[in-house]
Amino acid sequence: MIYDLHTHTTASDGKLSPTELVDYAIKKGLPGIAITDHNTVTGTQEALEHSRDKPIEIISGIEISCDCENKVKEVHIVGLFIDHTNPEIKKIKETNKEKGKIVAKEIIEKLKQLNYEIAFSDLEKRGHFGKPIIAELLLEKYPNDFENRKDVFNKLLGWGQPAMVYGKGLSIEETIKIIQKTGGLAILAHPGQLREYDDYFIDKFIKLGGDGIEVDNTYNYLDNAEELREKYRNICKTNNLIASAGTDFHEVKDYSDLGDRGVNEQEFLKIRHKLRYKKVKSVGAIIHNDNKFLIVKKTAANKGHWDFPKGGIKNKETDEMHALHREIKEETNLEIEVQPNFYEELHYKYINKKHDYDKTVGYYLAKPKTKTFETKSNDPEEIEECLWATKEEVYKKIKFEDSLEIFNRALEQLKLSI
Ligand SMILES: [Zn+2]
Numbered sequence: 001m002i003y004d005l006h007t008h009t010t011a012s013d014g015k016l017s018p019t020e021l022v023d024y025a026i027k028k029g030l031p032g033i034a035i036t037d038h039n040t041v042t043g044t045q046e047a048l049e050h051s052r053d054k055p056i057e058i059i060s061g062i063e064i065s066c067d068c069e070n071k072v073k074e075v076h077i078v079g080l081f082i083d084h085t086n087p088e089i090k091k092i093k094e095t096n097k098e099k100g101k102i103v104a105k106e107i108i109e110k111l112k113q114l115n116y117e118i119a120f121s122d123l124e125k126r127g128h129f130g131k132p133i134i135a136e137l138l139l140e141k142y143p144n145d146f147e148n149r150k151d152v153f154n155k156l157l158g159w160g161q162p163a164m165v166y167g168k169g170l171s172i173e174e175t176i177k178i179i180q181k182t183g184g185l186a187i188l189a190h191p192g193q194l195r196e197y198d199d200y201f202i203d204k205f206i207k208l209g210g211d212g213i214e215v216d217n218t219y220n221y222l223d224n225a226e227e228l229r230e231k232y233r234n235i236c237k238t239n240n241l242i243a244s245a246g247t248d249f250h251e252v253k254d255y256s257d258l259g260d261r262g263v264n265e266q267e268f269l270k271i272r273h274k275l276r277y278k279k280v281k282s283v284g285a286i287i288h289n290d291n292k293f294l295i296v297k298k299t300a301a302n303k304g305h306w307d308f309p310k311g312g313i314k315n316k317e318t319d320e321m322h323a324l325h326r327e328i329k330e331e332t333n334l335e336i337e338v339q340p341n342f343y344e345e346l347h348y349k350y351i352n353k354k355h356d357y358d359k360t361v362g363y364y365l366a367k368p369k370t371k372t373f374e375t376k377s378n379d380p381e382e383i384e385e386c387l388w389a390t391k392e393e394v395y396k397k398i399k400f401e402d403s404l405e406i407f408n409r410a411l412e413q414l415k416l417s418i
Contacts, residue, residue: 001031002031002263003031003032003263003267003268004025004249004260004262005034005080005244005246005263006034006036006217007033008038008063008249008250009021010043011037011041012037012038012063012130013128014250015251018044018047019046021249022056024258025056026054026055028257030259031056032056032059032268033058034061034246035060036061036063036078036079037063038065039064039092040092041084059080061079062079062082063076063077064079064170064178064179065169065170066169066172067167067169067171068168071197071201072159072193072194072197073164073165073167073193074169074193075194076189077205078214078244079186080184080275081183082183083183086182088178088181089182092178096169096170097129100168102168104120106165107131107165110162111163114162114163116141116163118134118138118141132149132250134152135152138152139152159195172201172205176205176209185242186210186212187210188212190219191213191214192228193220206239206241211274212241212242212244213235214245215229215233215245216246217261242270242271243267246262247262293391328366334369336369337367
Protein backbone atom coordinates (compact mmCIF):
# COMPACT_ATOMS: atom_id res chain seq x y z
CA MET A 1 0.00 0.00 0.00
CA ILE A 2 2.03 2.90 -1.30
CA TYR A 3 1.10 6.56 -1.19
CA ASP A 4 2.89 8.26 -4.09
CA LEU A 5 3.45 11.79 -2.83
CA HIS A 6 4.84 13.39 -5.97
CA THR A 7 2.89 13.32 -9.25
CA HIS A 8 2.16 15.62 -12.16
CA THR A 9 -0.86 16.07 -14.42
CA THR A 10 -1.55 17.98 -17.60
CA ALA A 11 -2.06 21.03 -15.37
CA SER A 12 1.73 21.24 -15.63
CA ASP A 13 3.92 18.90 -17.65
CA GLY A 14 2.34 15.52 -16.91
CA LYS A 15 0.82 13.36 -19.61
CA LEU A 16 -2.39 12.37 -17.84
CA SER A 17 -5.22 14.72 -16.99
CA PRO A 18 -6.15 14.92 -13.30
CA THR A 19 -9.11 12.60 -13.99
CA GLU A 20 -6.95 10.11 -15.87
CA LEU A 21 -4.30 10.18 -13.16
CA VAL A 22 -6.86 9.43 -10.44
CA ASP A 23 -8.25 6.54 -12.50
CA TYR A 24 -4.76 5.22 -13.18
CA ALA A 25 -3.82 5.38 -9.49
CA ILE A 26 -6.99 3.44 -8.60
CA LYS A 27 -6.17 0.89 -11.28
CA LYS A 28 -2.72 0.51 -9.74
CA GLY A 29 -4.36 -0.04 -6.35
CA LEU A 30 -2.81 2.98 -4.66
CA PRO A 31 -4.57 4.22 -1.51
CA GLY A 32 -3.52 7.81 -2.16
CA ILE A 33 -1.52 10.19 -4.31
CA ALA A 34 -0.42 13.77 -3.91
CA ILE A 35 -0.92 15.96 -6.96
CA THR A 36 2.10 18.24 -7.06
CA ASP A 37 2.05 20.12 -10.35
CA HIS A 38 4.75 22.66 -11.07
CA ASN A 39 3.79 26.02 -9.61
CA THR A 40 0.09 25.42 -10.08
CA VAL A 41 -2.92 23.99 -8.31
CA THR A 42 -5.28 24.14 -11.29
CA GLY A 43 -5.52 20.34 -11.56
CA THR A 44 -6.39 19.75 -7.91
CA GLN A 45 -10.10 20.55 -7.93
CA GLU A 46 -10.79 18.21 -10.84
CA ALA A 47 -8.85 15.40 -9.15
CA LEU A 48 -10.62 15.95 -5.83
CA GLU A 49 -14.03 15.96 -7.45
CA HIS A 50 -13.28 12.92 -9.56
CA SER A 51 -11.97 11.00 -6.54
CA ARG A 52 -15.10 11.58 -4.51
CA ASP A 53 -16.74 8.26 -3.58
CA LYS A 54 -13.77 6.40 -5.05
CA PRO A 55 -11.31 4.29 -3.05
CA ILE A 56 -8.48 6.79 -3.13
CA GLU A 57 -7.29 9.79 -1.20
CA ILE A 58 -6.10 12.82 -3.14
CA ILE A 59 -3.65 15.03 -1.31
CA SER A 60 -3.68 18.60 -2.50
CA GLY A 61 -0.13 19.61 -3.33
CA ILE A 62 2.16 21.73 -5.44
CA GLU A 63 5.80 21.74 -6.53
CA ILE A 64 7.28 25.22 -6.42
CA SER A 65 10.45 26.16 -8.31
CA CYS A 66 12.68 28.31 -6.14
CA ASP A 67 15.66 30.43 -6.73
CA CYS A 68 18.74 28.22 -6.87
CA GLU A 69 21.22 30.95 -6.05
CA ASN A 70 23.06 29.98 -9.25
CA LYS A 71 24.40 26.86 -7.58
CA VAL A 72 22.36 24.17 -9.27
CA LYS A 73 19.88 24.18 -12.09
CA GLU A 74 16.79 24.19 -9.91
CA VAL A 75 15.60 23.88 -6.33
CA HIS A 76 12.10 22.49 -5.98
CA ILE A 77 9.94 22.47 -2.89
CA VAL A 78 6.86 20.30 -2.70
CA GLY A 79 3.89 21.47 -0.65
CA LEU A 80 1.64 18.74 0.72
CA PHE A 81 -1.86 19.18 2.20
CA ILE A 82 -2.04 22.77 1.05
CA ASP A 83 -5.21 24.80 0.68
CA HIS A 84 -5.50 24.88 -3.09
CA THR A 85 -8.08 27.66 -2.93
CA ASN A 86 -5.68 30.07 -1.27
CA PRO A 87 -5.12 33.18 -3.43
CA GLU A 88 -1.41 33.34 -2.63
CA ILE A 89 -0.89 29.78 -3.81
CA LYS A 90 -2.82 30.53 -6.99
CA LYS A 91 -0.64 33.57 -7.68
CA ILE A 92 2.59 31.53 -7.69
CA LYS A 93 1.87 30.33 -11.18
CA GLU A 94 1.95 33.84 -12.58
CA THR A 95 5.00 34.95 -10.58
CA ASN A 96 7.03 31.92 -11.56
CA LYS A 97 5.78 31.91 -15.11
CA GLU A 98 7.23 35.36 -15.58
CA LYS A 99 10.54 34.19 -14.12
CA GLY A 100 10.33 31.04 -16.22
CA LYS A 101 9.91 33.09 -19.38
CA ILE A 102 13.17 34.89 -18.67
CA VAL A 103 14.94 31.55 -18.23
CA ALA A 104 13.33 30.15 -21.40
CA LYS A 105 14.50 33.12 -23.44
CA GLU A 106 18.05 32.64 -22.17
CA ILE A 107 17.91 28.95 -23.09
CA ILE A 108 16.57 29.74 -26.59
CA GLU A 109 19.45 32.16 -27.04
CA LYS A 110 21.98 29.50 -26.02
CA LEU A 111 20.33 26.92 -28.30
CA LYS A 112 20.57 29.30 -31.22
CA GLN A 113 24.33 29.49 -30.77
CA LEU A 114 24.34 25.70 -30.93
CA ASN A 115 22.27 25.78 -34.14
CA TYR A 116 19.03 24.61 -32.59
CA GLU A 117 16.19 26.96 -33.45
CA ILE A 118 13.25 27.04 -31.10
CA ALA A 119 10.74 29.87 -31.30
CA PHE A 120 9.52 31.50 -28.11
CA SER A 121 6.08 31.64 -29.73
CA ASP A 122 6.03 27.81 -29.79
CA LEU A 123 6.32 27.82 -26.01
CA GLU A 124 3.61 30.45 -25.80
CA LYS A 125 1.35 28.21 -27.86
CA ARG A 126 1.86 25.37 -25.34
CA GLY A 127 1.34 27.73 -22.45
CA HIS A 128 4.39 26.33 -20.62
CA PHE A 129 7.91 27.64 -20.53
CA GLY A 130 9.69 24.94 -18.59
CA LYS A 131 12.66 22.87 -19.70
CA PRO A 132 10.59 19.70 -20.25
CA ILE A 133 8.52 21.53 -22.86
CA ILE A 134 11.65 22.94 -24.51
CA ALA A 135 13.03 19.38 -24.57
CA GLU A 136 9.84 18.15 -26.16
CA LEU A 137 9.99 20.81 -28.89
CA LEU A 138 13.61 19.94 -29.63
CA LEU A 139 12.69 16.28 -29.84
CA GLU A 140 9.91 17.05 -32.32
CA LYS A 141 12.01 19.35 -34.44
CA TYR A 142 15.25 17.36 -34.37
CA PRO A 143 14.18 13.71 -34.09
CA ASN A 144 17.48 12.46 -35.53
CA ASP A 145 19.54 14.19 -32.86
CA PHE A 146 17.78 12.89 -29.77
CA GLU A 147 16.32 9.58 -28.63
CA ASN A 148 13.94 10.98 -26.04
CA ARG A 149 13.39 13.88 -23.69
CA LYS A 150 16.00 12.60 -21.29
CA ASP A 151 18.51 12.51 -24.11
CA VAL A 152 17.84 16.21 -24.80
CA PHE A 153 18.65 16.93 -21.17
CA ASN A 154 21.79 14.78 -21.35
CA LYS A 155 23.04 16.59 -24.43
CA LEU A 156 21.78 20.15 -24.05
CA LEU A 157 19.60 21.27 -21.18
CA GLY A 158 20.86 19.22 -18.26
CA TRP A 159 23.38 20.01 -15.61
CA GLY A 160 26.68 21.13 -17.09
CA GLN A 161 25.38 20.95 -20.66
CA PRO A 162 25.83 23.83 -23.15
CA ALA A 163 22.24 25.15 -23.03
CA MET A 164 21.82 24.87 -19.27
CA VAL A 165 20.47 27.98 -17.55
CA TYR A 166 20.07 28.43 -13.80
CA GLY A 167 16.47 28.45 -12.60
CA LYS A 168 14.86 31.50 -11.06
CA GLY A 169 11.94 31.65 -8.71
CA LEU A 170 10.68 32.60 -5.28
CA SER A 171 13.27 32.40 -2.51
CA ILE A 172 13.34 29.22 -0.44
CA GLU A 173 12.18 31.20 2.57
CA GLU A 174 9.19 32.73 0.75
CA THR A 175 8.23 29.32 -0.61
CA ILE A 176 8.28 27.59 2.78
CA LYS A 177 6.23 30.43 4.26
CA ILE A 178 3.55 30.36 1.56
CA ILE A 179 3.16 26.58 1.83
CA GLN A 180 2.93 26.64 5.61
CA LYS A 181 0.59 29.62 5.60
CA THR A 182 -1.91 27.60 3.62
CA GLY A 183 -1.77 24.81 6.16
CA GLY A 184 0.67 22.65 4.20
CA LEU A 185 3.95 20.88 4.81
CA ALA A 186 7.04 22.08 2.93
CA ILE A 187 9.15 19.21 1.58
CA LEU A 188 12.50 19.63 -0.15
CA ALA A 189 12.03 17.76 -3.43
CA HIS A 190 14.58 15.31 -4.88
CA PRO A 191 17.61 16.63 -2.97
CA GLY A 192 19.76 14.21 -4.95
CA GLN A 193 19.36 16.57 -7.89
CA LEU A 194 21.13 19.24 -5.91
CA ARG A 195 24.26 17.08 -6.21
CA GLU A 196 27.23 18.42 -4.26
CA TYR A 197 25.04 21.23 -2.92
CA ASP A 198 22.49 18.92 -1.30
CA ASP A 199 23.93 19.44 2.20
CA TYR A 200 24.05 23.19 1.69
CA PHE A 201 20.39 23.40 0.66
CA ILE A 202 19.19 20.85 3.22
CA ASP A 203 20.89 22.83 5.96
CA LYS A 204 19.36 26.05 4.71
CA PHE A 205 15.94 24.42 4.34
CA ILE A 206 16.02 23.12 7.93
CA LYS A 207 17.12 26.49 9.32
CA LEU A 208 14.26 28.20 7.48
CA GLY A 209 11.73 25.85 9.05
CA GLY A 210 11.09 23.32 6.27
CA ASP A 211 9.08 20.26 7.30
CA GLY A 212 10.60 17.35 5.43
CA ILE A 213 12.79 15.90 2.73
CA GLU A 214 11.98 13.66 -0.19
CA VAL A 215 14.15 10.71 0.79
CA ASP A 216 13.13 8.80 -2.29
CA ASN A 217 12.32 10.18 -5.73
CA THR A 218 12.97 8.72 -9.17
CA TYR A 219 15.22 11.67 -9.91
CA ASN A 220 17.34 11.42 -6.78
CA TYR A 221 19.96 10.08 -9.14
CA LEU A 222 19.76 6.48 -9.96
CA ASP A 223 23.41 5.48 -9.73
CA ASN A 224 23.75 5.99 -5.98
CA ALA A 225 20.07 6.03 -5.06
CA GLU A 226 20.41 3.52 -2.21
CA GLU A 227 23.21 5.44 -0.57
CA LEU A 228 21.29 8.71 -0.87
CA ARG A 229 18.10 7.21 0.55
CA GLU A 230 20.06 6.13 3.60
CA LYS A 231 21.69 9.53 3.96
CA TYR A 232 18.43 11.49 3.65
CA ARG A 233 16.59 9.14 5.99
CA ASN A 234 19.24 9.72 8.63
CA ILE A 235 19.03 13.48 8.19
CA CYS A 236 15.25 13.24 8.70
CA LYS A 237 15.68 11.19 11.86
CA THR A 238 18.31 13.49 13.36
CA ASN A 239 16.33 16.65 12.63
CA ASN A 240 12.85 15.30 13.28
CA LEU A 241 11.81 15.91 9.68
CA ILE A 242 9.17 14.21 7.61
CA ALA A 243 10.58 11.57 5.25
CA SER A 244 8.46 11.93 2.13
CA ALA A 245 8.72 10.01 -1.13
CA GLY A 246 7.18 9.77 -4.56
CA THR A 247 7.93 8.84 -8.13
CA ASP A 248 7.68 12.36 -9.58
CA PHE A 249 5.30 10.72 -12.02
CA HIS A 250 4.83 12.46 -15.37
CA GLU A 251 4.01 9.43 -17.50
CA VAL A 252 4.74 5.72 -17.57
CA LYS A 253 8.42 5.20 -18.24
CA ASP A 254 10.38 2.02 -18.68
CA TYR A 255 12.31 2.86 -15.52
CA SER A 256 9.47 4.26 -13.45
CA ASP A 257 5.74 3.93 -13.01
CA LEU A 258 3.20 5.49 -10.67
CA GLY A 259 3.51 4.07 -7.15
CA ASP A 260 6.99 2.61 -7.65
CA ARG A 261 8.14 4.96 -4.91
CA GLY A 262 6.29 6.52 -2.06
CA VAL A 263 5.52 6.07 1.61
CA ASN A 264 3.75 3.11 3.19
CA GLU A 265 0.60 3.43 5.25
CA GLN A 266 2.43 3.70 8.55
CA GLU A 267 4.71 6.44 7.23
CA PHE A 268 1.74 8.22 5.76
CA LEU A 269 -0.02 8.18 9.14
CA LYS A 270 3.09 9.67 10.70
CA ILE A 271 2.96 12.51 8.19
CA ARG A 272 -0.70 13.05 8.96
CA HIS A 273 0.02 13.10 12.65
CA LYS A 274 2.77 15.64 12.19
CA LEU A 275 0.44 17.77 10.08
CA ARG A 276 -2.26 17.66 12.70
CA TYR A 277 0.21 18.49 15.42
CA LYS A 278 1.48 21.42 13.41
CA LYS A 279 -1.87 22.68 12.29
CA VAL A 280 -3.66 22.42 15.57
CA LYS A 281 -1.78 25.21 17.17
CA SER A 282 -4.66 26.00 19.40
CA VAL A 283 -7.53 24.39 21.14
CA GLY A 284 -10.93 25.71 21.89
CA ALA A 285 -14.42 24.77 22.83
CA ILE A 286 -17.90 24.99 21.45
CA ILE A 287 -20.30 25.59 24.25
CA HIS A 288 -23.96 25.34 23.69
CA ASN A 289 -26.55 27.35 25.57
CA ASP A 290 -30.15 27.76 24.47
CA ASN A 291 -29.39 27.56 20.76
CA LYS A 292 -26.52 29.98 21.09
CA PHE A 293 -22.94 28.88 20.72
CA LEU A 294 -19.91 30.11 22.48
CA ILE A 295 -16.73 29.43 20.59
CA VAL A 296 -13.53 30.09 22.42
CA LYS A 297 -9.98 29.25 21.58
CA LYS A 298 -6.55 29.43 23.03
CA THR A 299 -3.61 30.31 20.82
CA ALA A 300 -1.03 27.77 21.94
CA ALA A 301 -1.36 24.28 23.30
CA ASN A 302 0.28 24.81 26.66
CA LYS A 303 0.76 28.51 26.99
CA GLY A 304 -0.52 31.81 25.69
CA HIS A 305 -3.87 33.41 25.99
CA TRP A 306 -7.38 32.37 25.48
CA ASP A 307 -9.08 34.29 22.75
CA PHE A 308 -11.81 35.10 25.03
CA PRO A 309 -12.53 38.50 26.44
CA LYS A 310 -9.79 39.23 28.96
CA GLY A 311 -8.80 35.59 28.97
CA GLY A 312 -5.42 34.15 29.77
CA ILE A 313 -3.75 30.96 30.84
CA LYS A 314 -2.35 31.00 34.31
CA ASN A 315 1.36 30.59 34.40
CA LYS A 316 1.77 27.04 35.54
CA GLU A 317 -1.51 25.79 34.18
CA THR A 318 -0.67 23.31 31.49
CA ASP A 319 -3.81 21.27 31.35
CA GLU A 320 -5.92 22.88 28.67
CA MET A 321 -9.15 21.23 29.86
CA HIS A 322 -8.61 22.53 33.35
CA ALA A 323 -7.77 25.96 32.00
CA LEU A 324 -10.89 25.91 29.87
CA HIS A 325 -13.09 25.10 32.85
CA ARG A 326 -11.53 27.83 34.94
CA GLU A 327 -11.61 30.38 32.16
CA ILE A 328 -15.25 29.86 31.31
CA LYS A 329 -16.17 29.98 34.95
CA GLU A 330 -14.23 33.17 35.46
CA GLU A 331 -15.55 34.91 32.40
CA THR A 332 -19.14 33.81 32.24
CA ASN A 333 -19.84 32.24 35.58
CA LEU A 334 -20.83 29.08 33.75
CA GLU A 335 -19.94 25.63 34.99
CA ILE A 336 -19.26 23.54 31.93
CA GLU A 337 -19.03 19.89 31.25
CA VAL A 338 -16.50 19.06 28.55
CA GLN A 339 -17.31 16.04 26.47
CA PRO A 340 -13.98 14.33 26.03
CA ASN A 341 -15.18 12.09 23.21
CA PHE A 342 -15.51 15.07 20.94
CA TYR A 343 -12.30 16.61 19.86
CA GLU A 344 -12.21 17.62 16.25
CA GLU A 345 -10.55 20.09 14.00
CA LEU A 346 -12.59 22.95 12.75
CA HIS A 347 -11.56 25.45 10.15
CA TYR A 348 -13.16 28.37 11.77
CA LYS A 349 -12.70 31.95 10.84
CA TYR A 350 -12.37 33.36 14.26
CA ILE A 351 -12.69 37.09 14.26
CA ASN A 352 -11.99 39.54 16.94
CA LYS A 353 -10.65 43.03 16.98
CA LYS A 354 -6.98 42.16 17.08
CA HIS A 355 -6.75 39.08 14.95
CA ASP A 356 -8.35 37.50 12.00
CA TYR A 357 -7.55 33.86 12.46
CA ASP A 358 -7.97 31.49 9.66
CA LYS A 359 -6.47 28.42 11.14
CA THR A 360 -7.41 24.94 12.02
CA VAL A 361 -8.41 24.75 15.63
CA GLY A 362 -8.94 21.62 17.64
CA TYR A 363 -12.23 21.97 19.48
CA TYR A 364 -13.70 20.41 22.54
CA LEU A 365 -17.40 20.26 22.81
CA ALA A 366 -18.89 21.35 26.08
CA LYS A 367 -22.25 22.08 27.59
CA PRO A 368 -23.09 24.29 30.50
CA LYS A 369 -24.06 22.66 33.76
CA THR A 370 -25.69 25.81 34.98
CA LYS A 371 -27.95 28.29 33.30
CA THR A 372 -26.45 31.40 34.80
CA PHE A 373 -24.51 33.37 32.30
CA GLU A 374 -22.84 36.70 32.63
CA THR A 375 -19.85 38.19 30.98
CA LYS A 376 -17.22 40.39 32.49
CA SER A 377 -16.55 42.05 29.19
CA ASN A 378 -18.53 45.21 28.65
CA ASP A 379 -17.35 45.78 25.10
CA PRO A 380 -20.45 45.06 23.00
CA GLU A 381 -18.43 44.40 19.86
CA GLU A 382 -16.30 41.85 21.64
CA ILE A 383 -19.34 40.12 23.00
CA GLU A 384 -20.96 40.10 19.59
CA GLU A 385 -17.92 38.60 17.87
CA CYS A 386 -16.48 36.32 20.49
CA LEU A 387 -19.35 35.26 22.58
CA TRP A 388 -22.70 33.76 21.94
CA ALA A 389 -23.53 33.30 18.29
CA THR A 390 -26.50 31.70 16.61
CA LYS A 391 -26.08 28.58 14.53
CA GLU A 392 -26.41 30.69 11.38
CA GLU A 393 -23.72 33.08 12.54
CA VAL A 394 -21.37 30.18 13.21
CA TYR A 395 -22.15 28.72 9.78
CA LYS A 396 -21.19 32.02 8.21
CA LYS A 397 -17.79 31.93 9.83
CA ILE A 398 -16.97 28.35 9.01
CA LYS A 399 -14.85 28.23 5.91
CA PHE A 400 -14.75 24.68 4.66
CA GLU A 401 -17.43 22.18 3.89
CA ASP A 402 -15.95 19.44 6.05
CA SER A 403 -15.84 21.80 9.00
CA LEU A 404 -19.53 22.36 8.58
CA GLU A 405 -19.99 18.61 8.83
CA ILE A 406 -17.95 18.52 12.03
CA PHE A 407 -19.99 21.34 13.49
CA ASN A 408 -23.22 19.63 12.55
CA ARG A 409 -21.95 16.44 14.12
CA ALA A 410 -21.26 18.44 17.26
CA LEU A 411 -24.84 19.68 17.21
CA GLU A 412 -26.08 16.13 16.91
CA GLN A 413 -24.02 15.12 19.94
CA LEU A 414 -25.29 18.05 21.93
CA LYS A 415 -28.86 17.14 21.18
CA LEU A 416 -28.27 13.63 22.39
CA SER A 417 -26.63 14.64 25.58
CA ILE A 418 -28.58 17.68 26.69
ZN1 LIG B 1 8.04 16.93 -9.85
